[in-house]
Amino acid sequence: MKIAENDPINVSNQLLQSLLEEIIQVQAFKGKWALIRAKLSDLHSQLADFADFPASTCNPLCLDLLHSISHSLSDAVFLARKCQTPNLTEGKLRTQSDVDSVLAKLDRHVKDSDILIKSGVLQGSVVSGGSSSKREAVRAESRNLITRLQIGSNEGKNSAMDSLLVLLQEDDKNVMIAVAQGVVPVLVRLLDSSSLEMKEKTVAAISRVSMVDSSKHVLIAEGLLLLNHLLRVLESGSGFAKEKACVALQALSFSKENARAIGSRGGISSLLEICQAGTPGSQAFAAGVLRNLAVFEEIGENFIEENAVLVLVGLAASGTALAQENAIAPPVRSLEVAVDLLRHLASSQVIAEKLVSDLFIVRLVEVLNCGVLAVRIAAAMAVYELGFNTKTRKEMGECGVIIPLIEMLDGKAVEDREAAGKALSRLVLYAGNKRIFRKDERGIVSTVQLLDPLIQNLDKKYPVSILASVVHSKKCRKQIIAAGACVHLKKLVEMNIDGAKKLLDGLGRRKFWGVFARP
Missing domain, CATH: 1.25.10.10 (Leucine-rich Repeat Variant)
Known part of the structure; x- marks a missing residue:
């Protein structure tokens, strides 16, 4: 390929040849100049590769690199002439530093040239119209x-x-x-x-x-x-x-290996600091990472060591106040994630006990009354997880979680109603909570409505379990039958829903079959 005199590739090649000729005569730092000569061999091959690309001298990135190479080679020629006599006019240390600088620059040029050649940007393909050409562009x-x-x-x-x-x-x-x-x-x-x-x-x-x-x-x-x-x-x-x-x-935190690495490298501490002092947006994302980590039981100890429960309860408290005021998206998001994270942590009995002692239950009552659906659902699921023993069920009932959950049974969203039913199915296992539930007539009527097979994507075992816990009360049996439970239960028995036949039998044995159930 014929190259014009002012072609940057030609200029670089000429300077490279001049430098090779000068290096032969150097007297000082011969070892370093030998390394430079090896770099020049690589650079010479790369300049030949550039010449093989017709569009290389039109590419701004390539032109900038070629000009930098020419400048470095020109400096190197001048420096090589200085090193051709034993008497270094600018001193040995200064000259050695200059030689090292030239070597570093040429090394950088060789690496940059390699990247540029392999990148494919010098192909210079022409793109025409069409969707495929847009992708190619x-x-x-x-x-x-x-x-x-x-x-x-x-x-x-x-x-x-x-x-x-x-x-x-x-x-x-x-x-x-x-x-x-x-x-x-x-x-x-x-x-x-x-x-x-x-x-x-x-x-x-x-x-x-x-x-x-x-x-x-x-x-x-x-x-x-x-x-x-x-x-x-x-x-x-x-x-x-x-x-x-x-x-x-x-x-990145969904895999156990990465979660373990984050936990062992101080990540939980940093994330908790963001939950305390970060912007609402960063708080939500930090809590989201922590939620992913909480899925792995082995990392639970890290949460206890870092006093994570207190921080997250505080985040839930501040988020609740903001959400109740104006439902601003970032605070609501951080609240939702914080509550959901605490729900995950509550699945560990050790951490659950810590949650109870740190007044999280009191915060849950506030969150259950929040106007944001996702937050209420996360709170109800946290109630379910915390109800792992009689003590926590009793404490939650005394704090007032039953009434908000009953109200959620009438929610518009199926997810809202199912989460409330799931939480109540565990809470009513404690006799005191059962009494609170029975006193509110809305609870039984709303629970019976959840039995309706027409309500899809709702696990019927939870309302069945709730009603089974109160069926032994004469007053509750009347309410259950009057609300139309028998019609729904017959269909659920045909669908093989757990507990449906036992509940239906419990209602029938009490000779209430003469009462016509409402369709």
Whole structure:
């Protein structure tokens, strides 16, 4: 291929040959110049590769690199001439430092050239119209940005990161394309950046990738390296960076191995600090990570050691107040996640006892009256988990959880009603709670309504269990039959619902069959 005199590739090649000629005559630091000569051999091959790409001298990224190479080679030629005499005019130490600097620059150029050649951005393919061409355009842009993130100046890398964030935010398909082009390993390496701004933007990009389910496995494959970087951000990053790190950690904390790593590296402590002092948004995401960790019993001890229960109860308390005032989305979200997390923790008897002693039950009553559906459901499930023994059932009943749960039985959402029924089925196992339930006529009527087979996606065993606990009362039997339970129960028996036949028999033996059940 014929190359014009002003072609940057030709200029670099000429300077490279000049440098090789000068190196032959050097007298000082011969060992270091031998290393430089080896770098020049690699660089010579790469310049030949650049020449094979017709579009290389039109590519801004390639042009910038070629100009940098020419500049470094020119400096090296001048320095090699200085080293051709034993008397170093600028002193041995200064000259040695200059030689080391040239070696480092050439090493960087070789690595950058290798990245650029392998990236595919020099192919110069033309994109025509159509949806497939749009995807190809995104692929080409992704390759270009990924390459720019690895070579050139810090300013150029920062600009490339801005463009990448815009690309990723457009839609999930762009995220998948960028991931397929290899963006994740590059982002992970950039987390080592000395620039806080670049590190913050990198965390934001990683968090965006973590929000696309089909791309999560690529993040998980980065293992402890990525986890350690994100945990360091939790400790010392900005509020924005911490929030984005929590988003990414939510996607990574579903596996037991990662959850164990987060727990053993101080992650729980950092997450709890965010729950105490972070923004409402970051509190919700931090609590979400903790909720994922709480699924694994072996990590439960870490929660006790870090005094997590007190922090989360406090978060639930503050979130309840905000949710009752105006139902602002972030506070409600943090409240929902905090309550749901505590519900998971309550499945451990040791932690459940800690919850009871830290006045969580009192907070539950407030949360059960919250106007936000998801929060009420999480609270009702927490009641169910906490009702593992007579003592906690008694305490919850005395604190007033029965009445709000009865009110939830009439909720519009099936999930609301089922959660309340599930909680009550466990609470009424304590005689004192059974008496509270029987006194409120709404409880039996609403529970009977849940037996209706037409109400789908609702587990009938919970209302059956509640009614079975009070069927021995003559007054309650009348109420159950008058509310139409027999008609529903006959259908449930045919459906083989647990406990339905026994409850129906319990009603029949009392000779109330003469009372016509309401359809």
